Amino acid sequence: MKLHQKGFLLGQLSQGGSMWDHELVAMALSEYSLSGAHWVSTLRVALEELAAAGLVTRVAGKIDDGSHAGKGKVLFHYKLSEFGQSRLHDTGLLQEGK
Amino acid sequence: MSILPDNASGDLALALHQHYARNQRWGFIWAMWLAVLWGAWYVPGTALWYEHPYADIPADATTLRLAATAVMTWVHAIAVFLFLLLWNMVLGKVSDYGRTIVKFRQISKWYALASLCGGPLAIFGSCLAMFYAGPIFAAISSLLFPVVGAVIAKLWYNEKISSRAALGMAIIIGGGITIYAPGLFGEASSSHPHAWIGYLGGAMSAIGWGSEGAVAARGMDVSDPDVGIQCRFTFEVLFWGCLILPFIALFTTIPVGQLIYETLTNGKAILWILLAAVTHAFCYTSWYKATSLIGVSRCGGIGNLYAVFAILFISAFTLQIPEWYFLAGLSLTIAGSFVMFSEPAESVSQLREVTKAKAAV
Numbered sequence: 001m002k003l004h005q006k007g008f009l010l011g012q013l014s015q016g017g018s019m020w021d022h023e024l025v026a027m028a029l030s031e032y033s034l035s036g037a038h039w040v041s042t043l044r045v046a047l048e049e050l051a052a053a054g055l056v057t058r059v060a061g062k063i064d065d066g067s068h069a070g071k072g073k074v075l076f077h078y079k080l081s082e083f084g085q086s087r088l089h090d091t092g093l094l095q096e097g098k
Numbered sequence: 099m100s101i102l103p104d105n106a107s108g109d110l111a112l113a114l115h116q117h118y119a120r121n122q123r124w125g126f127i128w129a130m131w132l133a134v135l136w137g138a139w140y141v142p143g144t145a146l147w148y149e150h151p152y153a154d155i156p157a158d159a160t161t162l163r164l165a166a167t168a169v170m171t172w173v174h175a176i177a178v179f180l181f182l183l184l185w186n187m188v189l190g191k192v193s194d195y196g197r198t199i200v201k202f203r204q205i206s207k208w209y210a211l212a213s214l215c216g217g218p219l220a221i222f223g224s225c226l227a228m229f230y231a232g233p234i235f236a237a238i239s240s241l242l243f244p245v246v247g248a249v250i251a252k253l254w255y256n257e258k259i260s261s262r263a264a265l266g267m268a269i270i271i272g273g274g275i276t277i278y279a280p281g282l283f284g285e286a287s288s289s290h291p292h293a294w295i296g297y298l299g300g301a302m303s304a305i306g307w308g309s310e311g312a313v314a315a316r317g318m319d320v321s322d323p324d325v326g327i328q329c330r331f332t333f334e335v336l337f338w339g340c341l342i343l344p345f346i347a348l349f350t351t352i353p354v355g356q357l358i359y360e361t362l363t364n365g366k367a368i369l370w371i372l373l374a375a376v377t378h379a380f381c382y383t384s385w386y387k388a389t390s391l392i393g394v395s396r397c398g399g400i401g402n403l404y405a406v407f408a409i410l411f412i413s414a415f416t417l418q419i420p421e422w423y424f425l426a427g428l429s430l431t432i433a434g435s436f437v438m439f440s441e442p443a444e445s446v447s448q449l450r451e452v453t454k455a456k457a458a459v
Binding site for chain 1: 109110113114117121190193194197198200201203204205315318319320321322323325390391393446447448449450451452
């Protein structure tokens with residue numbers, strides 16, 4: 001069975017070090033065979049929630065030129081925090097994500 | 099590219115501020131929906147007690163009323179579950195619900211615990227408070243739930259609570275108490291035998307709802323709020339339907355089966371339950387969404403505005419004008435909301451002190 005979506009996003013960050021949100025979103029869309037603005041927005045909100053909870057940190061940002069989330073929106077470069085790492089471990093996602 | 103958050107400048111700094119302001123605004127909008135829908139819930143929630151079979155239960159038949167509460171809560175929880183299922187079907191999150199709930203040991207156990215806190219503990223406690231200490235006392239004790247939630251969130255995973263958020267929460271609680279406290283004096287003058295059971299129930303409701311917010315936030319660390327709330331109601335349906343009601347039916351003489359049958363076959367009772375359930379389903383959805391965006395403490399503080407909306411909705415339906423002190427309480431709660439919302443937008447960009455929180459389970 002596939003991981004749930006937030007677990008997948010955390011797992012990718014655990015494996016890949018740090019990534020831009022549009023890269024993570026593209027991977028999730030491919031993993032779950034999804035497409036469309038609704039899902040892009042849903043996955044971006046999931047990343048926002050992970051950042052607000054402190055599981056991932058925003059290490060860089062840039063303004064979208066319109067090729068990813070929408071012209072003028074902020075794109076973030078995320079990395080898993082130590083707290084996120086410990087949450088992954090607590091919830092057994094670290095082994096499954098790998 | 100600029101490194102965040104401190105040295106962003108120019109257009110990026112402005113875009114970042116707008117981004118966090120949008121998150122903050124959405125968090126408070128969801129929290130406001132929580133308050134509006136919670137307040138609205140009291141209309142069908144109260145009306146249900148005027149329908150057969152509940153209207154036929156004598157006021158002094160406490161045990162039977164508690165069992166009836168358990169029955170109506172179970173039927174209500176099933177209806178809430180169905181509305182949430184519909185919601186997640188529309189959002190396309192049913193698959194994610196399946197992937198989340200099966201991970202009981204890792205994730206969904208937190209929603210099971212949240213449902214115990216918010217279901218049997220808080221609802222049963224609130225009923226005890228109503229029966230043994232009076233409805234006004236029950237309302238006031240529930241107003242303290244954000245304090246419990248904020249303290250647990252602070253101690254458990256170091257949620258950042260700014261002095262402005264704490265001040266706003268205190269003002270809103272003060273406003274709620276201003277609305278209900280004058281009625282409490284009237285209640286206190288009447289004799290309530292075994293009032294201590296009511297006080298214990300009041301504490302249970304504040305602890306139950308307060309801890310539910312904090313425990314659910316722990317589950318939402320690694321899962322989606324829309325999915326989380328459906329997990330929470332799945333467990334509530336199971337707790338009442340597979341444990342509590344069978345226990346009451348097996349070990350007491352209370353006619354649980356008859357109560358269920360008469361509820362399900364009374365069209366008016368079902369109508370009120372459905373109205374209460376649709377309100378409750380989206381009240382809880384708003385609560386969990388707001389919590390993930392602005393944190394347990396801010397969400398609880400704004401959520402406490404339910405005290406105002408409950409009075410407004412009940413007044414609208416019963417055509418009874420609230421007492422003068424309602425306006426004083428209303429002013430305080432509005433002022434408290436503005437104090438909370440006046441925090442810098444960046445304060446919601448990260449809700450926890452993660453260096454300390456990483457040690458917390």
